[in-house]
Amino acid sequence: MASSPFLLSKISHPFYSLCSLYPTKITLLDFATVLSIKFPATSFKFLKHFSSNDNSLIFHTFNFDSFYSNLIDNSTQKTNLTQIHAKLLLLGIHQNGFLITKLINSAVKLGEISYARKVFDEFPEPDVYLWNAIIRGYSKYNMFANAIEMYSTMQVLWVSPDGYTLPHVLKACGGLPGFEMGRRVHGQIFRLGFEKDVFVQNGVVAFYAKCGKIASAKVVFDGLKFRNVVSWTSMISGYSQNGLPIEALSVFDEMRETGVMPDWVALVSVIRAHTDVEDLEHGKSIHGFVIKTGLELEPDLLIALTAMYAKCGQVMVARSFFDQMKVPNLILWNAMISGYAKNGYAEEAVELFREMISNNIRTDSITVRSAVIACAQVGSIELARWMDNYIGKSEHTDDIFVNSALIDMFAKCGNVDMARMVFDRTLDKDVVMWSAMIVGYGLHGRGREALDLYQLMKQAGVCPNDVTFLGLLTACNHSGRVEDGWQLFHSMKDYGIEPCHQHYACVVDLLGRAGYLDQAYDFIMNMPIEPGVSVWGALLSACKIHRHVTLGEYAAERLFSLESYNTGHYVQLSNLYASSRMWDRVAKIRVLMREKGLSKDLGYSLIEINGKLQAFCVGDKSHPRSKEIYEELESLERRLKQAGFIPHTDSSLHDLNYEEIEETLCNHSERLAIAFGLISTAPGTTLRITKNLRACINCHSATKLISKLVNREIVVRDANRFHHFKDGVCSCGDYW
DNA sequence: CTAGGGTTAG
Structure with a gap:
């Protein structure tokens, strides 16, 4: 010692x-x-x-x-x-x-x-x-x-x-x-x-x-x-x-009346209720209360507030909260990412997700789900592949929510076959998974596959739900299967599913497109629920295709009374008049729109080149390679003419919905995107284009021919569905 | 030594 x-x-x-x-x-x-x-x-x-x-x-x-x-x-x-x-x-x-x-x-x-x-x-x-x-x-x-x-x-x-x-x-x-x-x-x-x-x-x-x-x-x-x-x-x-936020809020009121002082946990619950009803105003007043009671430094309360602002569309406010947080936790990241995704800030959502990954911040299945939803919105197939690859290496491969979202993402990014791969590799499939796949086929007009899958689904003992039928009806719609669609619609009651507006609209669309306008009208008149915008819109659009002016005017009238400030309805009616060469009425609509201060939606197309999205609007000359693009466009136009292509001039020329044709050269945004795609990718590469409006008949015909002339597959996602152009034909069978 | 909360939703 x-x-x-x-x-x-x-x-x-x-x-x-x-x-x-x-x-x-x-x-x-x-x-x-x-x-x-x-x-x-x-x-x-x-x-x-x-x-x-x-x-x-x-x-x-x-x-x-x-x-x-x-x-x-x-x-x-x-x-x-x-x-x-x-x-x-x-x-x-x-x-x-x-x-x-x-x-x-x-x-x-x-x-x-x-x-x-x-x-x-x-x-x-x-x-x-x-x-x-x-x-x-x-x-x-x-x-x-x-x-x-x-x-x-x-x-x-x-x-x-x-x-x-x-x-x-x-x-x-x-x-x-x-x-x-x-x-x-x-x-x-x-x-x-x-x-x-x-x-x-x-x-x-x-x-x-x-x-x-x-x-x-x-x-x-x-x-x-x-x-x-x-x-x-x-x-x-x-x-x-x-799911009873209103009741939650009334309990809170009762609590205040009895004089019990809420602490921060109570306030978190109240904020959640306001978030659920997306009541920004009351949410803000709770925020005020939080400050007044000196609880604004409580981190979890700030997270709840961030989620509230994010979900209610105030993503900038939410982001400033997010940035101020010293240690953002997983829930905060999730709230921010999903808030972005929910409000159409898909790129921001994806960017934030990537930030998490590059900083090795733990993600969970909620993070991944939101990110996949955001990728679906972005619409880039390259991003979609990256996301799929990331998930393949993560612990979320068996998450049924993630996989359904992946199916939806691939379908929305134009690759329904990759959606099918996700579908096939997922062992436990529930209704939503089956429905997501069926909806995907519907989006791409692959009616046969949708119907086949439906059979398999029933064989697997999975009971369809309302979304399943929506997908099936859309699929029938986009592939002209009137009889199949009609029967499916009537089989809904066998599964105890009450059709909603969208189902009715699908049937009207189905009948109307196929030319059964009177039947469509009768069908509407016999609906057990009040027909809404989607139903009348479907009828109007069918009237436009079949040039049925009086019925179309009736449908438009109903639409105007339901939504008097929706530009789309005026445009549709104007298109109907144009298709029937009633130019005076077309002009009247223009005047009417001007009076109401409405202007038509601007058309644009996006094309992804090397993982970067490029946007074009009609007659766009802002691109650095604009000169080359227009040269390509001219050369395409020449080759189209040589091949005997004759542009439609009757309806599309006055089609308000579509970009107006400038002299002989068609400079619609998707054509610019195609031209740019052709000069910036290797021969044979598939071109993937996203358009915010529906494809015009002229461009649709031209694109078919272009796909053959340049020997390329061209995939166009328009406002409504996907078109796969190949060897001079389109997957929609000219039915859209 | 107690309890209550938030992110998602195909």
Whole structure:
């Protein structure tokens, strides 16, 4: 001992200042333990030295409980705890329930749940405090099945739960699927006489709310004699979680009337309700309240506010919140990304997602879902492939939501075959997955495949839903299958599905396009619900195709009365007149539009070259390679003429919807995009173009021929569907 | 030693 360097240094060692905190004398072994915790870097050699010592030096007057409990509380690492535990064992006081409970709680706090369990298992006869500690640990880390398992074991061993056990058990019940367990616990709570314990009762309320049994939650809540802010919050969030934000808000009002002051958790729930109803004004007033009550520094409250602003379309405000957050957590990232995606800021959403990845920030399935949705909006097949590739390497490959979104994304990015690949590689398919694929085929006019898939779906025992039928009807529509569509529509009732506006509009479209205008009209007249914009719009568009002026005017009238400021309706009617060469009425519509201050939508086309999107509008000369583009355009025009192409001049010339033709050269935006695509990609490369309006008949015919002349596949996504041009024909069969 | 909250939604 004399030679020990420790003795030489002990006077000056900071340990002595630490010792003065404790009221009792301390042994060398204790010294070593403290050292190892407070000064891990220097402790090893001391521990080694003392490990050969016996513990005869211990003073029996020493107050173990307070000394070790302080040590445990000061532990910041698992190794601290294991050393203390070893020490307790060495001292023979490892059956001290108080200290072991503390140890377990401390382990839980450090996230060392399996270590906590190990310590628990080594304890011979745990009392209710120990059981509570371990159940609490499992519940805290959402290991609900373990929590319930411990709860059951505890009762087998005749340890009765107390008022501290039950809230954790209830939380676990709420987190598990099914609610039988929770119901049993509720019965037990009643028998054990906890009906006046506000902690326990709040847990019961929250449990029922989580399981969707909001009525039961309300019954328990109403039965409470004393309600604190937690009781109210449980009820508010319960309504929110069950899609009843209005009710949630009225509970909040009630709470305010009874004079209970909301804390930040309560406000988070209220903000969520405002977010759900997209009520920006009231959301803002809650924001004001947050500032007034001095809670604006509460990070989670700021996250809820960010989500609210993002979802309500105030993405700039949301972004400034986001940027101010020192440590943005996953939920905040998700709120921001989904907010962008939801409000049409698809590029921003994707950019933020990429930022997460390049900074190695953890993503979850919600992040990925939102990002995929954003990619679908962007419409770039290269981006879509990148996303698919990323997911293939992630842990989200089996996420049914992610895969359905991927199917939708590939379909919307023009590659329905890749959508099918995702579909085929997903083993567990639900209705939504099947429907997404059917909708994808519908979008591309592949009616046969959609119908075949529907058969397979039924064979697989999956029951169709309203979206399935929407996809099927669209598919029939885009491939001219009137009979199939008609039958499918009528088979909806066999599955107990009530058709909605969109289904009716599809049928009107289906009948109308095929020329059955009278039938379409009768169909509308016999609809059980009031026909809306989509239905009349479908009829008007069919009247335009078949030049049925009187019926078209009738449909337009209905549209004007429903939406008097929607430019599209005027344009459609004008197109109908133009197709019937009624130029005076075309002019009248123009005057009418001018009077109402409406102007037609500007057409533009996007083409992706080397992963970059290039935009063109009609007659666009702003591109740096504009000269080359127009040269290519002229050469195309020449070759078209040589091939015998005669432009339609009757309707499209006066078609307000489409960009006007300039002299002989057609400079519609998609033609510019095609020309640019041709000069900037290798021969044979597929061109992928996105257009915001519907393709005009002239460009459609021209594109067919161009695909043959230049031997390229050209994929055009217009406002309505996809067109695949190849070898002089289009996948839509000129039916769109 | 207790309880209540937020991101998504094909």
